[in-house]
Amino acid sequence: MEEERMEPPPPPPYIHIETNDFLHRRHKRQKEEDIAVCECQYNLLDPDSACGDRCLNVLTSTECTPGYCLCGVYCKNQRFQKSQYAATRLVKTEGRGWGLLADENIMAGQFVMEYCGEVISWKEAKRRSQAYENQGLTDAYIIYLNADESIDATKKGSLARFINHSCQPNCETRKWNVLGEVRVGIFAKQDIPIGTELSYDYNFEWFGGAMVRCLCGAGSCSGFLGAKSRGFQEATYLWEDDDDRFSVENVPLYDSADDEPTSIPKDILIKDEPNTQDGNNNTIQNTGIPIIASSSEFTPMNVEPSIASSNEFTPMNVEPLNVSSNELTPMTIEPLNAIPMGVDFTQNGSIEYGAQCAEDALQNSTRGVANLQNQSAPRDNNHTELVAVKRRPTLRGGKAKRGMRKQLNVVGICDRLASEVAREEILYCEEMKNEAAAEIDSLYDEIRPAIEEHERDSQDSVATSLAEKWIEASCCKYKADFDLYASIIKNLASTPLRSKEDAAPTEQNGLMYLENGP
Numbered sequence: 233m234e235e236e237r238m239e240p241p242p243p244p245p246y247i248h249i250e251t252n253d254f255l256h257r258r259h260k261r262q263k264e265e266d267i268a269v270c271e272c273q274y275n276l277l278d279p280d281s282a283c284g285d286r287c288l289n290v291l292t293s294t295e296c297t298p299g300y301c302l303c304g305v306y307c308k309n310q311r312f313q314k315s316q317y318a319a320t321r322l323v324k325t326e327g328r329g330w331g332l333l334a335d336e337n338i339m340a341g342q343f344v345m346e347y348c349g350e351v352i353s354w355k356e357a358k359r360r361s362q363a364y365e366n367q368g369l370t371d372a373y374i375i376y377l378n379a380d381e382s383i384d385a386t387k388k389g390s391l392a393r394f395i396n397h398s399c400q401p402n403c404e405t406r407k408w409n410v411l412g413e414v415r416v417g418i419f420a421k422q423d424i425p426i427g428t429e430l431s432y433d434y435n436f437e438w439f440g441g442a443m444v445r446c447l448c449g450a451g452s453c454s455g456f457l458g459a460k461s462r463g464f465q466e467a468t469y470l471w472e473d474d475d476d477r478f479s480v481e482n483v484p485l486y487d488s489a490d491d492e493p494t495s496i497p498k499d500i501l502i503k504d505e506p507n508t509q510d511g512n513n514n515t516i517q518n519t520g521i522p523i524i525a526s527s528s529e530f531t532p533m534n535v536e537p538s539i540a541s542s543n544e545f546t547p548m549n550v551e552p553l554n555v556s557s558n559e560l561t562p563m564t565i566e567p568l569n570a571i572p573m574g575v576d577f578t579q580n581g582s583i584e585y586g587a588q589c590a591e592d593a594l595q596n597s598t599r600g601v602a603n604l605q606n607q608s609a610p611r612d613n614n615h616t617e618l619v620a621v622k623r624r625p626t627l628r629g630g631k632a633k634r635g636m637r638k639q640l641n642v643v644g645i646c647d648r649l650a651s652e653v654a655r656e657e658i659l660y661c662e663e664m665k666n667e668a669a670a671e672i673d674s675l676y677d678e679i680r681p682a683i684e685e686h687e688r689d690s691q692d693s694v695a696t697s698l699a700e701k702w703i704e705a706s707c708c709k710y711k712a713d714f715d716l717y718a719s720i721i722k723n724l725a726s727t728p729l730r731s732k733e734d735a736a737p738t739e740q741n742g743l744m745y746l747e748n749g750p
């Protein structure tokens with residue numbers, strides 16, 4: 233007698249959508265001048281002529297705009313718009329909740345489906361992520377869309393929300409420009425036989441959530457979900473003791489025999505499937521479960537021999553300025569601030585000269601540069617006031633707020649110098665320093681969005697050309713600082729001084745004034 237199979241409880245309800253729901257802004261309307269028109273012309277004898285791999289729009293991950301493509305109805309480059317999804321089915325997995333199987337043979341490069349959900353701001357994503365965690369939700373569905381926005385498929389989403397993570401995935405996410413909006417698609421990285429579980433690497437897309445031990449079973453498994461994502465690095469949480477889903481004992485042992493692609497024989501699937509793909513905004517209620525495989529018989533992941541993932545992020549040292557400008561180099565950039573070389577103020581406002589002071593300053597300056605080169609280097613915020621990887625306080629209007637520090641009263645110093653030439657030299661150096669500082673400030677406005685984008689979405693890097701400009705401007709600023717301080721020291725040491733009474737500086741704007749001159 234056949235043993236009765238226990239039906240797993242259905243997935244928690246969610247609203248099924250097949251286009252993104254914009255919560256914090258309107259859907260962009262594509263302007264006519266922004267429409268990219270390809271040069272394809274449909275040729276009956278060559279189906280690929282209608283916006284296949286050679287189409288200029290396809291090559292730039294842009295979908296053709298209906299009415300503007302000469303191939304008309306034959307255009308094959310409107311897959312997001314037409315929801316041309318691969319056939320898939322839901323399955324209950326062992327230890328990883330629900331997952332999605334290929335329900336047809338999927339070809340390498342094929343568009344599998346769009347990751348749809350609610351488009352929310354990055355701030356809201358952070359808030360929601362925390363709220364979900366507080367509510368005890370262990371499954372996280374928020375992914376990055378771009379520098380400022382995320383897609384949350386927790387309450388509303390497409391079937392892509394069920395695709396689990398693997399450290400050796402058979403799919404990947406790709407961003408496409410569709411009618412002026414960026415949309416995230418799941419694409420097959422390789423041929424995927426029917427019945428194989430679909431997976432992609434969450435590392436670069438996942439916003440994070442409760443820290444979850446990865447059960448993908450791959451030989452090169454990184455141990456945790458999104459282990460390389462920023463969400464993971466920022467995480468401070470631990471999983472519940474009694475949540476055996478995340479316990480070490482339940483991590484499946486890797487056996488290379490499991491590397492063979494597995495598929496679920498159709499006859500073990502319970503055939504009672506509500507159609508979750510037909511149309512938008514269908515609430516999937518607990519009543520209808522898509523085709524479900526018994527968890528005990530299901531060997532889900534199609535694990536491949538261990539090869540380093542090509543999109544693995546490796547922080548790089550910043551090379552000298554002769555790197556080709558069109559190369560993209562992931563890096564952390566820290567704006568550099570004035571570091572007095574050999575001159576400093578003591579608490580009572582007097583100037584101190586001396587080798588130790590100069591050496592400290594030099595060390596701090598070198599440390600600032602070292603931080604540019606090595607992301608993991610400890611940060612010394614005393615001397616690197618604007619640290620790109622941290623959110624900084626801003627003034628109204630978005631301008632960076634400079635840290636409160638004692639300033640060199642150049643005018644006061646010049647007042648004490650008897651020589652006009654010496655005064656002019658110092659004032660000239662100060663002007664150079666101010667120009668270099670202004671250059672850094674204006675460059676910071678340019679580089680900040682790029683840094684933030686890089687920060688939030690490791691796939692996007694700060695362009696090397698921009699990084700080069702930043703490094704160059706930082707070096708100029710260092711040099712200008714150095715020249716100014718060197719000039720002050722030289723002239724103070726070698727030029728006659730005026731008496732304090734003649735020069736007595738007054739206090740202005742809370743600036744420290746030279747009181748204890750020789």
Ligand SMILES: C[S@@+](CC[C@H](N)C(=O)[O-])C[C@H]1O[C@@H](n2cnc3c(N)ncnc32)[C@H](O)[C@@H]1O
Pocket residue numbers: 243327328329330331370371372373393394395396397398441444445446447448457
């Ligand atoms: C986008 S959801 C995927 C669908 C989910 N399994 C479900 O039942 O709805 C991501 C969540 O699935 C689980 N998950 C995905 N991949 C996993 C893996 N390789 N190991 C363990 N849990 C995984 C984690 O709880 C994660 O937060």
